[in-house]
Amino acid sequence: MSFFADLFVNGLMIGAMYALVALGFVLIYKATSVVNFAQGDLVMFGGYIAAAMVSLYHLPLAVAVPAMLATMVLLGFALERGVLRPLVGHSVISVVMVTIGLAQVLQGTAAMIWGAATINMPLPIPSQPLVLGEILVSPTNIVAAVISAGFLVGFAYFFRASRMGIAMRAVANDQQAAMAVGINVRFIFALSWAIAGLAAGIGGIMWGNMLGVDTNLALVGLKVFPVVILGGLDSIPGAVLGGLIVGAIESVAAGFIDPYVGGGTKDFIPYVLMILALMVRPYGFFGRETIERV
Amino acid sequence: MIGRESGVYKTSYEADMALYPLPVAKVAAIVSVACLAAFPLVLDSHAMALVNLMALASIGAIGLNILVGYTGQVSLGHGAFMMVGSYTAAILTMRYGVPFWLGIPLGGVMAAAVGAFFGIPSLRIKGLYLAIATLAAQFIVEWIINHSTWISGGAQSTIYVPTPAFFGWEIDTEFRRWFMILPVAIIAYVAALNLARTRIGRAFVAIRDRDIAAEINGVNIFRYKLLAFAVSSFYAGVAGALWTYYLKIANYEHFTLVTSIQYLAMIIIGGLGSVLGSVFGAVFITLLPIVLVYVVEGSARLAGYEYASVADFLANLRLIIFGALIILSLAIEPEGLYRLWGHVKRYFRLWPFSY
Numbered sequence: 001m002s003f004f005a006d007l008f009v010n011g012l013m014i015g016a017m018y019a020l021v022a023l024g025f026v027l028i029y030k031a032t033s034v035v036n037f038a039q040g041d042l043v044m045f046g047g048y049i050a051a052a053m054v055s056l057y058h059l060p061l062a063v064a065v066p067a068m069l070a071t072m073v074l075l076g077f078a079l080e081r082g083v084l085r086p087l088v089g090h091s092v093i094s095v096v097m098v099t100i101g102l103a104q105v106l107q108g109t110a111a112m113i114w115g116a117a118t119i120n121m122p123l124p125i126p127s128q129p130l131v132l133g134e135i136l137v138s139p140t141n142i143v144a145a146v147i148s149a150g151f152l153v154g155f156a157y158f159f160r161a162s163r164m165g166i167a168m169r170a171v172a173n174d175q176q177a178a179m180a181v182g183i184n185v186r187f188i189f190a191l192s193w194a195i196a197g198l199a200a201g202i203g204g205i206m207w208g209n210m211l212g213v214d215t216n217l218a219l220v221g222l223k224v225f226p227v228v229i230l231g232g233l234d235s236i237p238g239a240v241l242g243g244l245i246v247g248a249i250e251s252v253a254a255g256f257i258d259p260y261v262g263g264g265t266k267d268f269i270p271y272v273l274m275i276l277a278l279m280v281r282p283y284g285f286f287g288r289e290t291i292e293r294v
Numbered sequence: 295m296i297g298r299e300s301g302v303y304k305t306s307y308e309a310d311m312a313l314y315p316l317p318v319a320k321v322a323a324i325v326s327v328a329c330l331a332a333f334p335l336v337l338d339s340h341a342m343a344l345v346n347l348m349a350l351a352s353i354g355a356i357g358l359n360i361l362v363g364y365t366g367q368v369s370l371g372h373g374a375f376m377m378v379g380s381y382t383a384a385i386l387t388m389r390y391g392v393p394f395w396l397g398i399p400l401g402g403v404m405a406a407a408v409g410a411f412f413g414i415p416s417l418r419i420k421g422l423y424l425a426i427a428t429l430a431a432q433f434i435v436e437w438i439i440n441h442s443t444w445i446s447g448g449a450q451s452t453i454y455v456p457t458p459a460f461f462g463w464e465i466d467t468e469f470r471r472w473f474m475i476l477p478v479a480i481i482a483y484v485a486a487l488n489l490a491r492t493r494i495g496r497a498f499v500a501i502r503d504r505d506i507a508a509e510i511n512g513v514n515i516f517r518y519k520l521l522a523f524a525v526s527s528f529y530a531g532v533a534g535a536l537w538t539y540y541l542k543i544a545n546y547e548h549f550t551l552v553t554s555i556q557y558l559a560m561i562i563i564g565g566l567g568s569v570l571g572s573v574f575g576a577v578f579i580t581l582l583p584i585v586l587v588y589v590v591e592g593s594a595r596l597a598g599y600e601y602a603s604v605a606d607f608l609a610n611l612r613l614i615i616f617g618a619l620i621i622l623s624l625a626i627e628p629e630g631l632y633r634l635w636g637h638v639k640r641y642f643r644l645w646p647f648s649y
Contacts, residue, residue, distance in 0.1 A: 035422045086625050092421045093368045094624050097562055100555055101624075104617030112610035222433075222551075225426050261441050268437040271430035275415065278427050282419045 002134040007255040008248050009135050013145035015247020020148040021203045021220060022227040022239040023155060024196030030172040030234045031192035034084060035092070037099040040221010041106040042197055044213070046072050046204030048110045051121040051213040056114070061123070069201045076197030080190040107215050116215065121208035144206040151202055152240055155195070159236070168192060172234070226270035230277050232287020241285055246270050298643075311491050313484075330476060334469040342468035344584065349472075349479040350536055351576035355560040356486045356569055357529020362558070363567035364490065365522035366502030367416055371409075371428035372530050373553035374435035377546055379405040379531025381445055384453040384544035394458035394465075394539045398478060401535030402528040408435065409527020416519045420505070432551050440546055453544040471540055478536060482529060486569045489525070498522055502567075559616065563623045565632025574631040582619075583612050 025039045049071055053064035079102065087098055125143050129136045159165040170178040171188040179185050204213075207220050227246050231238025253269040283289045298318045304310045314320045333345055358372045379401035386392040386400055412431040416424050440451050458465045458474065465474050489495045497518045500508035509515050538544045556579055564575020590608050627633055 035425070083621060090624070090628070092425070093362065093562075093566075094628060096368065096422060096425055097558060098621050098624055100558070101617040101620030104555075104613045104620070106617075108610040108613030108617065112607060112614070116606060116610075222429070225429060229423075229426060264437060264441060267433060268441075271433045275427060275430045275434070278415050278419055278423060278430075282423050 011251025019243025232284030379534030405531025413523030571632030
């Protein structure tokens with residue numbers, strides 16, 4: 001039982017980190033209807049910037065993190081302006097392919113600047129596992145979960161209360177109506193990319209700390225799809241719930257199945273889950289249901 | 295060239311949709327096949343290897359174009375279906391002694407079955423949901439093949455295949471492999487052209503353009519979507535099986551998500567919904583890394599660097615250029631190289647009296 005609880009709790013914490021990455025994805029999809037296949041590569045890019053500043057250039061964390069986040073926000077703005085805006089109104093496959101192309105460019109650029117070798121992303125976290133009752137919890141997971149939860153709450157507040165946040169929700173709801181009441185829709189598009197960059201940057205620090213920073217970090221982004229399909233492509237609470245579910249299930253499944261099949265269950269179970277979800281409830285838990293009958 | 299359309303009067307729809315739109319097209323087809331067959335006479339072994347790879351990629355790209363370009367169903371799982379074909383061929387040959395010319399279609403059939411299975415979600419979902427579902431197909435197929443020792447043959451998930459032989463004629467050089475690949479490629483090309491002219495092809499296009507309108511006009515959407523998945527995966531399986539006999543090895547690393555993305559890039563750069571465009575794209579994407587190596591190596595030598603010091607740079611540059619090409623070709627010429635080819639043809643059709 002305690003083995004199960006171990007896996008479950010640690011899985012939930014990983015899930016919070018998935019949720020943070022998924023948040024950026026959902027934001028972009030909600031505001032601009034772009035499916036961003038480069039979200040994982042934004043995570044990787046953020047991780048690279050932070051890790052390079054800390055490990056290669058020996059800057060203190062207090063400088064590196066804000067600098068990285070600022071860079072990611074600017075990168076988000078730049079990508080929207082330079083790459084995505086010319087393709088507004090193109091077909092789904094065009095936009096998907098553009099983000100895939102963007103992913104390649106980001107990977108190549110990161111590896112070209114900082115090299116393909118894995119860079120450490122040290123954070124001042126003790127490595128001794130914590131014992132809570134009967135459960136062993138890694139402090140890295142706790143810190144990551146707390147930071148993710150903090151940002152998720154912060155973003156939730158931003159959307160509920162701030163002027164910009166309300167404008168973003170208005171654009172997500174109805175672009176023309178938002179335009180009619182004087183909201184600058186283009187700026188909102190850019191802003192959602194910037195916030196996605198920010199979320200990816202934070203994710204990059206934490207995933208980088210856990211896995212080490214190299215181009216494989218981008219694979220984290222592919223896990224976003226099971227998360228958002230479960231939760232609903234355009235729902236932020238859905239991203240959180242989906243993240244927790246995927247994190248917990250993959251962790252438990254990996255713990256119990258891996259010994260029999262020799263590993264890799266973590267990269268398999270989420271996608272099976274996703275296929276099932278697509279067949280039963282394609283719009284997810286909280287997604288907007290579009291009904292179209294033929 | 296001049297006046298090739300003079301005196302051609304089409305009086306029926308059949309004539310308008312014929313495989314050879316003009317009398318001269320038949321001649322052109324024969325000449326181009328003859329030229330292709332003559333490649334081993336003029337090219338060296340290194341160039342032949344390249345041409346072989348292009349032909350292989352063309353088969354896969356034509357298959358993907360039937361699904362994405364004609365039927366409008368985005369697929370990110372093409373690599374997985376190639377993997378199915380590749381392993382099917384390897385297993386049949388190694389365990390049951392099936393000759394390669396039987397292994398190729400059987401690999402295609404197996405891939406078609408798997409592809410149709412993963413096409414089932416397309417009944418309920420479309421567009422980007424389908425793209426995501428096929429992404430799952432890629433991972434699930436990869437994992438299953440990799441983790442079941444019966445399929446993947448255990449260590450490193452690699453199956454070695456003996457040199458294929460056609461009734462005692464060993465296919466052991468790049469020149470001979472060309473005559474294994476070329477016939478399949480030509481059949482694949484002509485079959486795709488013909489498919490587009492039939493009732494099935496028109497149903498595909500109808501689904502792509504407006505699925506609801508297609509259903510109202512009596513196209514059974516589900517059946518034709520599954521058929522599109524099956525046909526496309528059949529092509530993928532054939533390409534995968536050929537790949538196995540070509541390299542004499544079946545390995546999952548040749549058919550990862552990166553492969554699926556490359557094939558998508560081929561048809562987008564080549565031209566969606568065009569068979570010839572698929573070939574252009576396949577040739578382009580296959581040549582791209584090689585041309586890049588020459589350019590970078592050459593300029594590195596001019597600048598006085600050793601090649602080894604730019605090898606890393608090259609790998610990354612290739613990624614960047616690959617991604618940038620996808621973005622640029624979508625932004626500048628969404629209809630791809632096929633459209634450019636059309637411009638060239640139109641120019642010479644009116645030459646020298648173009649205005």
